[in-house]
Amino acid sequence: MVTTVADLQETVIKKWPFSMKAVGLEANIIREILKISSRPGLINFAGGLPAPELFPETDLKLATNRAFDKWGPAMLQYSITAGVTELREAIAKRMSRHVHMNFTADIIQITSGSQQGLDLIGRAFLNPGDYVLTERPTYLGALQAFNLVGAKYCTARLEDDGINIEEAEEQIKKYNPKLLYLVPNFQNPAGLTTSGEKREAIVELAKKYQIPIIDDNPYGELRYSGERQPSFKEIGGNAVIQLGTFSKIVAPGFRIGFIAACPEVMQTIERVKQSTDLHSNAFSQYILLEYIESGRLDDYHIPLLCEEYGKRRDTMIEMMEQEFPREVTFTRPEGGLFLWVTLPEKVSVSDMLNPAVEAGVAFVPGKPFYPHGDNDRHLRLNFCNASHEKIREGIKRLAKVFKDAL
Numbered sequence: 001m002v003t004t005v006a007d008l009q010e011t012v013i014k015k016w017p018f019s020m021k022a023v024g025l026e027a028n029i030i031r032e033i034l035k036i037s038s039r040p041g042l043i044n045f046a047g048g049l050p051a052p053e054l055f056p057e058t059d060l061k062l063a064t065n066r067a068f069d070k071w072g073p074a075m076l077q078y079s080i081t082a083g084v085t086e087l088r089e090a091i092a093k094r095m096s097r098h099v100h101m102n103f104t105a106d107i108i109q110i111t112s113g114s115q116q117g118l119d120l121i122g123r124a125f126l127n128p129g130d131y132v133l134t135e136r137p138t139y140l141g142a143l144q145a146f147n148l149v150g151a152k153y154c155t156a157r158l159e160d161d162g163i164n165i166e167e168a169e170e171q172i173k174k175y176n177p178k179l180l181y182l183v184p185n186f187q188n189p190a191g192l193t194t195s196g197e198k199r200e201a202i203v204e205l206a207k208k209y210q211i212p213i214i215d216d217n218p219y220g221e222l223r224y225s226g227e228r229q230p231s232f233k234e235i236g237g238n239a240v241i242q243l244g245t246f247s248k249i250v251a252p253g254f255r256i257g258f259i260a261a262c263p264e265v266m267q268t269i270e271r272v273k274q275s276t277d278l279h280s281n282a283f284s285q286y287i288l289l290e291y292i293e294s295g296r297l298d299d300y301h302i303p304l305l306c307e308e309y310g311k312r313r314d315t316m317i318e319m320m321e322q323e324f325p326r327e328v329t330f331t332r333p334e335g336g337l338f339l340w341v342t343l344p345e346k347v348s349v350s351d352m353l354n355p356a357v358e359a360g361v362a363f364v365p366g367k368p369f370y371p372h373g374d375n376d377r378h379l380r381l382n383f384c385n386a387s388h389e390k391i392r393e394g395i396k397r398l399a400k401v402f403k404d405a406l
């Protein structure tokens with residue numbers, strides 16, 4: 001019988017029999033950088049964190065009380081796998097408004113953040129060794145989710161107006177991917193947005209080669225300038241599986257996202273979801289429902305985020321224009337959280353991370369966003385999380401690191 005701390009520490013299992021997939025998983029560099037970000041004085045442009053001082057705390061407290069009054073024990077009880085019906089209705093209504101189409105609750109599956117949406121899609125569609133076509137660079141978390149089911153990747157260059165269509169078609173012919181995975185709005189990591197023309201061309205490819213499009217869209221509602229582009233769903237209808245999340249427009253701690261897809265896909269996704277975790281957190285689903293129904297998210301909070309994040313983006317870009325050496329270039333996103341910096345050839349950005357942290361500023365090196373890890377000239381900066389003052393100081397520190405390295 002175990003009785004003491006010493007007993008608990010004794011090595012009983014000499015070698016834990018982890019699965020090959022688990023052993024093969026690499027730590028996400030962003031989570032690793034988050035660990036060092038508690039260093040005093042460090043200005044952290046690394047994580048994907050929204051600005052904490054802008055979380056709608058008071059409105060969420062009020063929504064929590066209203067939810068308890070209205071829904072009582074249902075908030076604390078097991079729920080159905082698809083998610084709270086009223087929340088799915090509210091999401092379908094919001095989507096209908098944004099996408100100018102008529103959606104109903106039955107095409108919505110609630111997920112624990114869109115990261116779980118990626119996991120469910122990976123498990124619903126991919127067998128080990130199956131290819132996924134991605135932009136190059138692409139969202140690191142999608143690679144992690146698809147890696148877990150043994151996916152391989154074929155990629156096409158991401159240009160200012162979206163993926164290179166000719167390269168994408170060549171890759172499709174060569175590798176016969178099962179899914180086209182894209183982040184068309186204010187992409188993570190590059191901050192770039194796919195043009196309407198390219199969206200049409202991608203839908204054409206999807207139809208021609210019969211490959212579903214996964215439209216991962218956490219940032220679409222955070223637009224600060226420029227023109228809205230038509231959504232993939234508007235153009236591609238049922239060929240498109242859309243992922244959404246409330247992480248960036250409400251709070252990531254809620255862990256509420258969704259998958260929107262046609263009924264045939266929903267059925268399989270629901271079964272995979274059921275075997276994964278039965279259902280997402282019902283408690284936060286009801287609070288979110290009350291918050292959406294109050295009108296405060298759409299009428300007040302999102303406009304507030306757009307105004308403030310837009311200003312922070314402008315501050316960062318202004319500082320970069322002033323401070324960075326001329327050979328360093330960067331994207332100018334119309335929305336979202338991130339911008340993407342490119343250094344001259346022959347520079348290893350990964351090697352700059354330690355000097356940058358020593359200088360009191362953190363970024364994410366771009367290499368892990370490349371499915372084949374074959375490009376080390378870029379870095380990602382989050383322009384939303386830090387105050388204007390910290391943005392100014394952080395960019396000065398980063399500029400010095402660049403100047404020392406070049």
Ligand SMILES: Cc1ncc(COP(=O)(O)O)c(C=O)c1O
Nearest residue numbers: 048113114115139188245247257
């Ligand atoms: C493109 C993209 N997809 C999915 C996610 C996951 O978000 P969450 O699981 O918090 O909804 C993120 C988070 O940064 C992201 O940038």
